[in-house]
Amino acid sequence: MLRFYTINALALVIFFGLLLGGFFGDVPVWLYVLFVLIWIVITAIGSFQIRWNYHLQSLNHNYKVSKNYVSITFDDGPNPDYTPKVLALLKKHGAKATFFLIGKNADMYSELVQQIINEGHSIGNHSFSHAKNFGFFSSKKVVADLNHANALLKEITGKELKLFRPPFGVTNPNIKKALRKTGHKSIGWSKRSLDTTNLSEEKIFKRITTNLKKGDVILLHDSSAKTLAVLEQLLLFLQSHELQSVPVDQLLEIEAYA
Numbered sequence: 001m002l003r004f005y006t007i008n009a010l011a012l013v014i015f016f017g018l019l020l021g022g023f024f025g026d027v028p029v030w031l032y033v034l035f036v037l038i039w040i041v042i043t044a045i046g047s048f049q050i051r052w053n054y055h056l057q058s059l060n061h062n063y064k065v066s067k068n069y070v071s072i073t074f075d076d077g078p079n080p081d082y083t084p085k086v087l088a089l090l091k092k093h094g095a096k097a098t099f100f101l102i103g104k105n106a107d108m109y110s111e112l113v114q115q116i117i118n119e120g121h122s123i124g125n126h127s128f129s130h131a132k133n134f135g136f137f138s139s140k141k142v143v144a145d146l147n148h149a150n151a152l153l154k155e156i157t158g159k160e161l162k163l164f165r166p167p168f169g170v171t172n173p174n175i176k177k178a179l180r181k182t183g184h185k186s187i188g189w190s191k192r193s194l195d196t197t198n199l200s201e202e203k204i205f206k207r208i209t210t211n212l213k214k215g216d217v218i219l220l221h222d223s224s225a226k227t228l229a230v231l232e233q234l235l236l237f238l239q240s241h242e243l244q245s246v247p248v249d250q251l252l253e254i255e256a257y258a
C-alpha cells in the first residue's frame with residue numbers, strides 16, 4: 001500500500017533524476033509537469049481515502065474476527081429528527097452500532113447521547129466543529145477541537161472517548177500529529193455507503209451489501225430519511241445472512257473508552 005513518506009522519498013529521487021537528466025541531457029518541460037501532477041493526484045487521493053492508510057494507520061475492518069460480526073457506524077449525529085428513529089430500528093432488530101458524534105450536536109441534544117449509551121451502543125469522537133476546512137487545520141487546532149468534543153462528551157456520559165473518526169474521512173500529517181498527542185485511535189470503514197450523496201436507496205443498499213462479509217465496518221449517517229430506509233433493508237439483509245451488527249470496538253477488539 002502507498003504511504004505518504006514512501007511516495008515523497010520516491011518523488012524526491014525522481015525529481016533529482018530529472019534535474020540531473022536536464023543538466024546532462026534534454027528533459028522536456030512536460031515531463032516535469034507530468035511528474036508534479038502525478039504527485040498531487042496521489043497525495044490528494046491518499047488524503048481522501050482513509051482505507052489507503054496513506055498518512056496514518058486507521059482501523060478499517062477486522063476480517064480475523066471469529067464470530068459473524070459486522071459493525072454499522074453512524075457519523076454526524078446526534079440528530080433530533082433521525083437518531084431516535086435509527087435507535088428504534090436497531091432495537092427492533094436487536095442490532096448494536098457505534099455513533100461517531102459531532103461535539104456541537106451532542107451539546108444541543110445531550111439526551112440523545114445518553115439514550116445511545118443506555119441502549120448499548122458505543123460512541124466516538126467525530127470532532128467538535130466538523131468544519132468544512134478541518135483538513136486545513138493546524139495540528140494544534142485539531143488537538144483543541146478533539147479535546148473540546150471529548151470534554152463535552154465526558155460531561156454528558158462520564159466516558160473518556162478514545163475512538164476518532166476523521167470528518168470527511170480526510171487524513172493528513174497535521175491530523176496524524178494531533179492524534180499522537182490526544183491518543184485517539186482513527187477508525188475508518190470498509191463499506192462506504194455514500195448515503196449523503198444523491199445516490200438512490202437501491203444503489204446505496206447495493207454498495208453496502210455487495211461482497212459484505214464478517215469483519216466489515218459500514219459507514220452510514222443518521223441524518224436522512226433515505227438512510228433510515230436503507231438501514232431497515234440492511235438489518236433484514238444481515239439477519240438473512242446470519243450476520244450480526246456489534247459496536248465497532250467489539251468488532252475491532254479494542255476499548256472505546258479510557
Ligand SMILES: [Zn+2]
Pocket residue numbers: 075076126130167168
Ligand atoms: Zn462527518
